[in-house]
Amino acid sequence: MPSAVIAATGLFTPDQSITNAELVAAYNAYADRFNQEHAAVIAAGEVEALTHSSVEFIEKASGIKRRFVLDKAGVLDPARMVPNIPERPDDQLSIMAEMAAAAAREAIAAWGKPVSEIGAVLCAASNMPRPYPALAIEVQQALGIEGFAFDMNVACSSATFGLKTAADYIHSGSVRAVLMVNPEVCSAHLNFRDRDSHFIFGDVATAVIVEGDDQAGPGGWEILGSRLRTVFSNNIRNNFGFLNNAAPEGIGQPDKLFIQQGRKVFKDVVPMVAEMIVEHARDLGLDPAALKRLWLHQANINMNELIGKRVLGRDPSPEENVIILDDYANTSSAGSIIAFHLHHEGFAPGETGLICSFGAGYSAGTVFVRKRG
Template sequence: MPASVIAATGLFTPEQSISNAELVEAYNAWAEAENARNAEAIAAGEMDALTPSSAEFIEKASGIKRRFVMDKAGVLDPQRMAPRLEPRSNDELSVLAEMAVKAARQAIAAWGKDVSEIGAVLCAASNMQRAYPAMAIEVQQALGIEGFAFDMNVACSSATFGLKTAADFIASGSVKAVLMVNPEICSAHLNFTDRDSHFIFGDVATAVIVESGETAGPGGWDILGTRLKTVFSNNIRNNFGFLNRTEADTSAPPPSSSDAVGGQTDKLFVQQGRKVFKEVVPMVAEMIVDHAGHLDIDPTTLKRLWLHQANINMNDLIARRVLGRDPEPGENVIILDDYANTSSAGSIIAFHLHHDGFDPGDTGLICSFGAGYSAGTVFVRKRP
């Protein structure tokens, strides 16, 4: 069976960014207004006053210092607390596809080959802006690619699931090259009025070209092995879907994550962070070590880990368990301080920005984990 190669990657970063200080200022203004509005109930002990957030709290809890977003003004408006993404007509390129196309064109330019050699497009992401037609097919059309395309959503693990799917298509002989894109507008699904999570996510798009080893030129990365795992859990959840109307209010339109403050918060991102940490860290660390053993790779010799950028404390602990020691500088790549959690794109951003310094034969790991629970491991080796 043909081997698979990561031949090129691309990254689209939005122009707008929000610092922790800016985010905290908006949240605290909203919380102060809410406390004032509910002053009588708070005084009567019927409800608790909202606690202010702080930049120090955010950085200690997550390692995040800022995040890129598609719309800064809406997020920082205390009367709104959500991005304002203007609707586009059906004849216009959708915002998610536009982000993906920009990342894809960068990857295609780095690849140096014609798009006619790409046989499939996968859009693997958490935060799709619509159910259908598939975002992947829109991206395919915009880039002039033949063949087939489809979407896949495995939450934050979508990119590693996409890499395995691409590698499997190549191994089966279905195609010679696959374009995988990971556009994420996470800000549209984040509850910016929740102190415990209002700082978590950012927006971005990444792209990866996976090619058959039979046609790949020099350079790139051999995919040594891929493994996927899922275990059902409600500890990370987003209920925004087609069941948005309740029996008590069937006349109301479905709530939108772009609406002003209020509405049903379970239609946005929710998680039980402590449970996620306790359950996901050992699951992922054990999965990595076991998969490495199956591939006859000593995990302690991995030159670099490109983990999902969820939380610096999770990443540090997983790295220590895999390497059997504290990581040396540069071994466990962290980009969430600048990008925050970008869901499926995080591990690909880390790989795209920090794959330098490898000699042919050096081995690294791309790994993601998230809601589902879901996890994926992709071991890669630098090619001559």
């Protein structure tokens, strides 16, 4: 039974970005407009006035300094505060498939093998553009890949769930190689009118190629083990779905966008993920304190720092606990893959690291990898 190897990764980053200062200015202008338009009911105590956001608040709460987006103008328009992403005709490549294909082409170029070697395409992401046909099949066609493809959604944990699925296909001998893509247009489901969360997400796409060690060239990363866990919780939720078409008055309401109870999420998820990492490491015969690097889901700097401390048993250095959310913000499923893609250098053969994600569900996935010679 072949071992699974992460052979290559790819990244697509939009060419537009928004700083915290720009986002705060737009939100505060919206808040002022709202308070002026609702002055009477606010004075009567029937509606609560909106308070301003600030750069200091955002950075303390999250560690985020900017985010990449597909449409900057729509987000920063106080009268709109929604990205303007025109719907494309059915005979054109969809925007998410375009993003995924761009990241995939970078991974394929780094891999250096023909796409005929790939037997499956998995699209693992938080929000799909439609119920069907599967986005993965659209990406498959765009890249000229045969075999099969399907979508999977486990919110921010989608990429690690996808990696385990890919590894299982390799272990079983079903295919020679798997392409997993993680396109995330998070700006389309973020409520930019909500002070507590208007800064959280950004747009991006990542790609990973997994193949068997019996055909992999030198280098790459052996997947030592992957483990998944889910526990149902409403503390992170998005109620938008195709059934909303039966009740159009609900579309655009706050609960059809991203909502969370941040303090509860922090309290619940940090111990759950830290314990899962330590337990999985020990089951694999690894010392969690000896991990060279952690590529965690990029949700919140405070969560990541505390998880890193609990896993390593000390305050991790920036080289040990990679943080990229200051530049990219929370990119849902793609976050841990961006961290891995951008910061995987400096490993000697035999050294180990961890790709880990966690999010709505609750869901969590751990993928321990070892550098190959």
